[in-house]
Amino acid sequence: MLEIRNLHAVIDGNEILRGLDLAVGAGEVHAIMGPNGSGKSTLAKVLAGHPSYEVTEGEVIYQGKNLLELAPDERAREGVFLAFQYPVEIPGVSNANFLRLAYNETRKHRGEEELDPLEFDDLLREKMKIVEMDTSFINRSVNEGFSGGEKKRNEILQMAVLDPRLAILDETDSGLDIDALRIVAGGINQLARPDNAVILVTHYQRLLNYISPDFVHVLYQGRIAKSGGKELAHELERKGYDWLKGSVAAA
Amino acid sequence: MSTIEALANREYKYGFVTEIESEVIPRGLSEEIVRLISAKKEEPEWMLEWRLKAYRQWLAMEEPEWANVAYPKIDYQDIIYYSAPKPKETKASLDEVDPQLLEAFEKLGIPLTEQKMLAGVAVDAIFDSVSVATTFKDKLAKEGVIFCSFSEAVREHPEIVKKYLGSVVPYTDNYFAALNSAVFSDGSFCYIPKGVRSPMELSSYFRINNSESGQFERTLIVAEEGSYVSYLEGCTAPKFDKNQLHAAVVELVALDDAQIKYSTVQNWYAGDEEGKGGIYNFVTKRGKCLGRNSKISWTQVETGSAITWKYPSCILQGDNSIGEFYSVALTNHRQQADTGTKMIHIGKNTRSRIISKGISAGRSNNSYRGLVKILPKAEGARNYSQCDSLLIGARSGAHTFPYIEVGNSTAKVEHEASTSKISEDQIFYFNQRGVATEDAVGMIINGFCKEVFRELPMEFAVEATRLLGMKLEGSVG
Numbered sequence: 263m264l265e266i267r268n269l270h271a272v273i274d275g276n277e278i279l280r281g282l283d284l285a286v287g288a289g290e291v292h293a294i295m296g297p298n299g300s301g302k303s304t305l306a307k308v309l310a311g312h313p314s315y316e317v318t319e320g321e322v323i324y325q326g327k328n329l330l331e332l333a334p335d336e337r338a339r340e341g342v343f344l345a346f347q348y349p350v351e352i353p354g355v356s357n358a359n360f361l362r363l364a365y366n367e368t369r370k371h372r373g374e375e376e377l378d379p380l381e382f383d384d385l386l387r388e389k390m391k392i393v394e395m396d397t398s399f400i401n402r403s404v405n406e407g408f409s410g411g412e413k414k415r416n417e418i419l420q421m422a423v424l425d426p427r428l429a430i431l432d433e434t435d436s437g438l439d440i441d442a443l444r445i446v447a448g449g450i451n452q453l454a455r456p457d458n459a460v461i462l463v464t465h466y467q468r469l470l471n472y473i474s475p476d477f478v479h480v481l482y483q484g485r486i487a488k489s490g491g492k493e494l495a496h497e498l499e500r501k502g503y504d505w506l507k508g509s510v511a512a513a
Numbered sequence: 514m515s516t517i518e519a520l521a522n523r524e525y526k527y528g529f530v531t532e533i534e535s536e537v538i539p540r541g542l543s544e545e546i547v548r549l550i551s552a553k554k555e556e557p558e559w560m561l562e563w564r565l566k567a568y569r570q571w572l573a574m575e576e577p578e579w580a581n582v583a584y585p586k587i588d589y590q591d592i593i594y595y596s597a598p599k600p601k602e603t604k605a606s607l608d609e610v611d612p613q614l615l616e617a618f619e620k621l622g623i624p625l626t627e628q629k630m631l632a633g634v635a636v637d638a639i640f641d642s643v644s645v646a647t648t649f650k651d652k653l654a655k656e657g658v659i660f661c662s663f664s665e666a667v668r669e670h671p672e673i674v675k676k677y678l679g680s681v682v683p684y685t686d687n688y689f690a691a692l693n694s695a696v697f698s699d700g701s702f703c704y705i706p707k708g709v710r711s712p713m714e715l716s717s718y719f720r721i722n723n724s725e726s727g728q729f730e731r732t733l734i735v736a737e738e739g740s741y742v743s744y745l746e747g748c749t750a751p752k753f754d755k756n757q758l759h760a761a762v763v764e765l766v767a768l769d770d771a772q773i774k775y776s777t778v779q780n781w782y783a784g785d786e787e788g789k790g791g792i793y794n795f796v797t798k799r800g801k802c803l804g805r806n807s808k809i810s811w812t813q814v815e816t817g818s819a820i821t822w823k824y825p826s827c828i829l830q831g832d833n834s835i836g837e838f839y840s841v842a843l844t845n846h847r848q849q850a851d852t853g854t855k856m857i858h859i860g861k862n863t864r865s866r867i868i869s870k871g872i873s874a875g876r877s878n879n880s881y882r883g884l885v886k887i888l889p890k891a892e893g894a895r896n897y898s899q900c901d902s903l904l905i906g907a908r909s910g911a912h913t914f915p916y917i918e919v920g921n922s923t924a925k926v927e928h929e930a931s932t933s934k935i936s937e938d939q940i941f942y943f944n945q946r947g948v949a950t951e952d953a954v955g956m957i958i959n960g961f962c963k964e965v966f967r968e969l970p971m972e973f974a975v976e977a978t979r980l981l982g983m984k985l986e987g988s989v990g
Contacts, residue, residue, distance in 0.1 A: 310941075310945050311944070311945075312941055313937065313941065314937075333944070334941060334944035334945055335943075335944040335945075335947055335948060335949050335950070337945075338944065338945050338946055338947035338948075339947040343945075344945050346942070346945075349942070350936070350938045350939050350942050352939055352942070352943075352957065352960070353933070353960065353961070354957065354959075354960020354961050354963060355956050355957060355959075355960040356960075359956070360943075360946070360956070361946075363948055363952065363956065364943075364946035364947050364948055367946075367947040367948055367949075367952075368947045371947070403960070420946065424946065424947070
């Protein structure tokens with residue numbers, strides 16, 4: 263589904279990704295871990311096409327297409343979804359209107375009929391149950407005045423509605439209490455199907471108590487320093503990241 | 514700001530010129546010209562006298578310079594003060610209207626022929642200096658509602674005009690009001706009799722066609738006891754390189770328990786990207802809540818004009834009267850707007866509400882200027898003001914000048930203000946959900962303006978939304 267080869271990316275003249283390789287197949291859940299500043303969030307944003315980052319080298323093939331050639335909104339309509347680490351507030355735009363527009367844009371792109379506000383309302387209420395969100399959020403402005411946990415849940419709600427092929431979750435677990443973490447993890451698990459793929463960017467192992475990744479990768483200084491199965495996450499939890507320095511030097 | 518700066522204006526779709534033979538008077542302003550305009554309109558003596566007093570007043574006045582706008586000095590001798598399509602005189606019925614004019618208005622989306630008229634909206638269509646047609650007059654007359662051109666009102670209803678003309682905006686009021694009072698050509702007149710709710714919306718459509726002339730219309734709306742009227746005006750002009758002056762006066766009078774709702778969608782030509790051409794929109798609009806429990810509500814969506822200088826205001830004289838001002842002012846490229854309102858509380862328990870939304874894009878400058886004045890006898894007066902500014906791009910400006918004068922200690926005055934910016938991250942958020950940048954900007958702007966849009970009559974709210982989107986096309990992207 264996704265093939266990243268030798269990816270280099272810079273922001274404000276600083277190279278953050280320095281030759282990253284990663285392959286993600288359909289039906290797989292990948293966890294990307296690593297210390298602060300290793301490039302985890304950069305990877306997530308570059309895949310989504312954030313305009314502040316410049317790709318200087320390498321390629322990203324997504325479902326047979328050159329992802330880097332697509333505009334951010336085209337990537338989204340092709341099924342790439344990013345759950346933001348810090349979702350922005352959009353005053354004056356209701357959650358319902360925002361999501362319906364987003365949903366219908368993707369439907370149009372796929373040549374499907376758009377849903378009218380009533381039909382969409384039914385869908386939205388259904389999906390809100392997954393993230394245990396109160397229906398009063400439907401008419402509130404997007405993320406405005408939401409707590410940190412509510413914003414993260416709102417991201418998962420959007421993901422549930424948009425039903426992406428490739429979901430990238432950027433530290434969705436950070437700042438969540440145990441209950442919220444359980445809810446968020448539940449939403450992610452619902453998405454994990456044989457035809458979808460999930461990339462979980464996370465700092466801590468604790469999300470992985472709820473979601474079982476097929477692969478764990480450690481990002482260090484802009485490259486994948488080590489890959490393994492679920493047990494790698496536990497090893498990191500025990501040892502921290504310092505022991506990786508040697509392995510990168512060796513690589 | 515890579516994405517938020519590139520949006521360019523879509524072509525101004527009302528920029529065409531109608532090739533029509535016009536009767537124009539010589540350029541310039543003098544007592545002779547004032548007399549000539551009055552004679553053209555076959556006015557009674559009292560009207561001419563009033564014009565001449567205004568003209569002499571104007572000569573003694575100075576052009577105001579306090580607004581936060583800059584423009585080269587206007588040469589008042591270089592303007593043509595009267596231009597009318599030839600040759601037809603006053604029209605008894607629409608069948609007599611020049612087909613070319615009907616066509617011009619149809620192109621503007623204002624069909625005037627009976628079978629195509631918008632149901633529920635009566636239109637007075639004004640082309641340069643004269644009213645060319647007024648629809649649904651008969652239907653309105655059955656309810657006693659008078660809706661006609663100002664010139665006709667002077668001839669047919671002199672007693673009402675005499676009583677109220679200048680009673681809200683005297684010709685001594687300001688420089689542009691004095692100028693208008695001397696040379697005003699046409700405009701609309703509405704009279705709603707006691708206890709009548711106007712059966713349809715009344716509207717005027719102002720069109721400037723001649724490149725050399727200014728437009729100086731005058732509108733008077735009188736709502737008798739317990740009556741209600743909703744009035745809407747729209748305006749467009751062709752694209753000319755030269756700036757043109759539009760100096761209108763609007764007076765509203767609401768008697769006991771009467772309500773006037775006045776909505777404007779202003780889309781005069783704004784000039785090109787470099788600021789060449791466009792209309793100077795220097796307008797005095799004011800309503801007087803003369804009676805108890807009366808209400809005047811202004812809603813304006815200002816998107817056009819090179820310069821806008823306009824403060825639709827309310828004089829709250831009757832006890833318990835209510836004044837409202839809802840405004841969206843959008844400026845792009847080199848446009849300048851200095852707009853706001855004045856709420857003058859005179860009567861007891863008078864209330865006013867001001868909601869102003871300024872949007873600045875390109876290199877434009879957008880100022881809100883407002884006065885809330887509570888006079889000593891205005892026991893229990895209340896005002897709430899909210900002024901929000903939205904910036905698009907890094908080169909536009911937003912300014913707020915609120916003035917508050919409170920002369921009664923029982924008054925409650927609240928003022929809230931905010932300035933925000935459409936951020937790159939907001940746009941990216943929309944993009945990441947599959948929404949294109951233009952749609953994202955449209956949605957953010959609609960959200961920003963919705964408190965004002967919901968005050969507009971339905972059809973016009975849709976039109977306003979579309980218009981804002983069009984004006985900003987390309988300014989974010």
